[in-house]
Amino acid sequence: MVFIKYIFILFLLINNSCTNTRILLEGTKQVINKTSKDVPKIASNKDVSIGHYKVGNPYEINGIEYIPKLVSKYDEIGIASWYGPKFNLKKTSNGEIFYQDEISAAHKTLPLPSIVKVTNITSNRVIYLRVNDRGPFVNDRIIDFSKKAAIKFNFYEKGMADVRVQLIDSGPHLLEKKYLNHGFLTTYAKNIDLVKNRKIIKNSSVLLQVGAFKEKKNALNLINFLKSKINDNLFIKDILILDNELIYKVFAGPFKEESVAKEVANKLLELGFNTIYKKE
Template identity: 35%
Template sequence: MAARLAKTIRGAQAVALLSLLAACAGGARPDMGRLPVVTDPAPIVSGTMRPYQIRGRWYQPAEQPGYDETGMASWYGDQFNGRPTATGERFDMHALTAAHKTLPLPGLIEVTNLANGRRIVARVNDRGPFVDGRILDLSRGSAEALGLLSAGVGQVRVRYLGRAPRIGGGTALQQAAAPAPRAPAVPAGATYASGAYWVQAGAFADRRAAHRVADRLGDRAAVDVAPRGNDALYRVLVGPWPDANAAEHARQAVIARGYADALLISAR
């Protein structure tokens, strides 16, 4: 009798674990705060645990079961969509994935946006970001789920959960109760709020070109019209930001999106 009861309990536990794994592999959907349980982990991809050097700096990948770090995260999307990641998987910018410099590949991490409390589980399948001051690069889908898409960068907490399943693993765990407030539009004629900082992504003689760039950069970007003789100069401004440090993080994110001449503008 006891043996049959133990067998029944083990069977129920196995069914529960498989159900959690199915939820984990199903992609991004609310999961009531539960972390996924992986019963059939994918093997670590050969070669991804070797030391490597980028821009003169060495990195040593390793198993880090206690990894729990807070730092800045950025995101990447269109430019890399469909290209191979470090694991050999194709980068899907809409999936809940991420890049990390030293965690095992593929792995699972819990990422929390400290500004709004949003939380996801992401599949780590790539290396990066190789920018000072950043600990994680998010896919567009991950950044959107966390509410970081328009800002470009944000402070996050990253916890390593362990090996990833063979397929998928991305899950939205918690959404904010209300959407983040939209940044105010840039006032016409460059009448900036006192004490605010802005990032100028570019200046254009063509109004339509300026609006296309602003659309790519998200909700915090707007077009300011500056008179220039008989013509006008259309400047794409991102902001406002409350201090120079936040604005510089935003400027670096704009540069990473392909606008190398981005400038920091202060209204002080």
């Protein structure tokens, strides 16, 4: 009888030990699961492109030296071309992947990435592009579109287009993946462009009208010529006249002080341009 009693007590001890072990194991599992769930996730790079921001060092292609620069303004007229098949799925100059069927662009010297506004001089069509590569390195071409961008801008079959390229923005924030979405990028760039134009109007006091043209290309050519001659803001205003006809007026300014405007007017007169004062 005593022997049976000892066996019963031993059974209870073993059973209790197993129960405690199971409770301990299950409790540990719950703690691990809870800990895994409650620990804040480490921030990942999933919202950033695989590329990097760069201005870059001077480099040479076909005997011509190119010097990348960090600039706040860029406004040039020239020829746009496009590139695609030979470079598809290869790395761009800032380490991203080039996809010919997505919208992007290449430029010789602007920081990477940058956003530019490109205007077709003939059709007045506008597109905003994210620049993440270097090129083009042919003649007087100033920007290379991806294949899809060229299709969207309606010069894919022709191969080239006369354009005006203006810098809108640049910086490491443009590495965020949301800027790879062309719809988002366009809205973002348009807002910056609008704010810049409003500032020009708000700060205006005196403008100098330098010329008026029926063809926008001629107005842009004048701006391109004058940029190397006078160190002042130059822009075009589209003016609607009789019979719904547009003329393109080229202005210098705005100038807060009339004395400064007169100095610029004298410079322009020396270059052979009579000016008209406009107060805004």
